[in-house]
Amino acid sequence: MQLLWYFLSLALPTITYAINARNIGGDLLSPECLVIEIVVEVLLASPEATEFCESFLAPTTTISKTVTETSSSCAYKYAAARTQKNAAPQITSEPDRSLATPAVLQGLPSSEISQACSCIDIPASDLTTRTHTQTATSTTKLCPIPTTCGNEGMQWAYYQPPSIPYNYNCNGGYSWDPTAIKDMTPSYNSTTTYIGLIDDGTSDISIYGSNQQFNSQFFALNHRGYIYAEVSGDYTFNTPGVDDINFFWWGPDAYSGWTESNVNASIACSGTSATVNVTLLSGQYYPIRFIFANAEENLVEVMSITAPDGTVILDANSTGSPYIVQYSCDGTSAKPYPLFGQET
Numbered sequence: 173m174q175l176l177w178y179f180l181s182l183a184l185p186t187i188t189y190a191i192n193a194r195n196i197g198g199d200l201l202s203p204e205c206l207v208i209e210i211v212v213e214v215l216l217a218s219p220e221a222t223e224f225c226e227s228f229l230a231p232t233t234t235i236s237k238t239v240t241e242t243s244s245s246c247a248y249k250y251a252a253a254r255t256q257k258n259a260a261p262q263i264t265s266e267p268d269r270s271l272a273t274p275a276v277l278q279g280l281p282s283s284e285i286s287q288a289c290s291c292i293d294i295p296a297s298d299l300t301t302r303t304h305t306q307t308a309t310s311t312t313k314l315c316p317i318p319t320t321c322g323n324e325g326m327q328w329a330y331y332q333p334p335s336i337p338y339n340y341n342c343n344g345g346y347s348w349d350p351t352a353i354k355d356m357t358p359s360y361n362s363t364t365t366y367i368g369l370i371d372d373g374t375s376d377i378s379i380y381g382s383n384q385q386f387n388s389q390f391f392a393l394n395h396r397g398y399i400y401a402e403v404s405g406d407y408t409f410n411t412p413g414v415d416d417i418n419f420f421w422w423g424p425d426a427y428s429g430w431t432e433s434n435v436n437a438s439i440a441c442s443g444t445s446a447t448v449n450v451t452l453l454s455g456q457y458y459p460i461r462f463i464f465a466n467a468e469e470n471l472v473e474v475m476s477i478t479a480p481d482g483t484v485i486l487d488a489n490s491t492g493s494p495y496i497v498q499y500s501c502d503g504t505s506a507k508p509y510p511l512f513g514q515e516t
């Protein structure tokens with residue numbers, strides 16, 4: 173058959189110019205059909221030709237379909253894998269080629285099959301539109317992931333309030349009113365992505381990687397920021413021990429109005445762990461505040477925040493994350509704190 177097409181192609185100019193009124197079944201043939209007249213005649217004699225050509229010539233329409241997938245796990249440790257994905261649409265159904273190609277057309281390229289089929293003059297009304305479905309895949313995140321904008325970490329400030337009482341050997345029964353630093357201008361402030369400080373308090377110290385050295389006695393640290401709840405559930409705030417005193421607030425009181433009486437957890441001169449469980453809702457920022465103070469010598473400030481799935485959100489080894497921030501990028505869902513020294 174391919175040999176036949178080859179010779180027909182060579183003869184095309186001669187045949188085209190030599191066309192007389194030839195017809196098949198009473199219809200005039202176009203020059204293109206005359207060239208393949210033999211094929212067309214065989215095709216017309218083929219009992220399956222019409223049905224095949226109707227299928228082959230049928231116009232197509234394409235519809236787009238989106239399949240949405242949702243991640244099955246919702247936890248901090250899976251956050252890196254929960255990226256939004258929009259796969260390119262792909263044709264998932266080919267044109268209907270279920271009918272066998274008539275023997276006379278076998279081995280020919282689609283363009284020539286199409287030409288031959290068009291020569292048998294099938295009414296357009298007999299051509300049933302085929303449908304292609306293009307499927308795009310969209311993966312949605314079950315859990316929101318906040319954006320970052322240089323807002324990672326907590327703000328902290330160093331003070332030496334004269335109100336910190338002596339407490340040699342941290343013998344217990346210790347108290348100090350942290351509101352003393354609300355309107356006190358700190359001698360230093362910065363940000364940190366981790367919390368944790370242990371020292372013997374016999375000389376000046378660096379705090380949270382600062383280049384500056386600080387007096388390690390009779391000082392207070394004020395840390396404030398927000399925790400972003402990636403998942404809903406109980407978050408654990410833990411202080412395994414302290415020397416000399418530690419305070420923790422969360423929620424609106426942590427932003428403004430924090431006092432000794434509304435503190436969510438406080439611990440002084442203790443090697444015993446203090447734990448607070450708070451229920452947070454996914455997708456929300458919550459103010460958090462830690463205030464630590466040391467009197468003489470040894471100082472121990474150790475604390476952590478653990479998510480419901482066991483992921484440690486904040487401790488002495490934490491690095492920057494979108495879950496502990498100074499403020500939200502939109503400036504409203506976690507509004508910036510006032511300047512240190514101007515807190516209420």
Ligand SMILES: [Ca+2]
Binds near residue numbers: 416466471
């Ligand atoms: Ca101490």
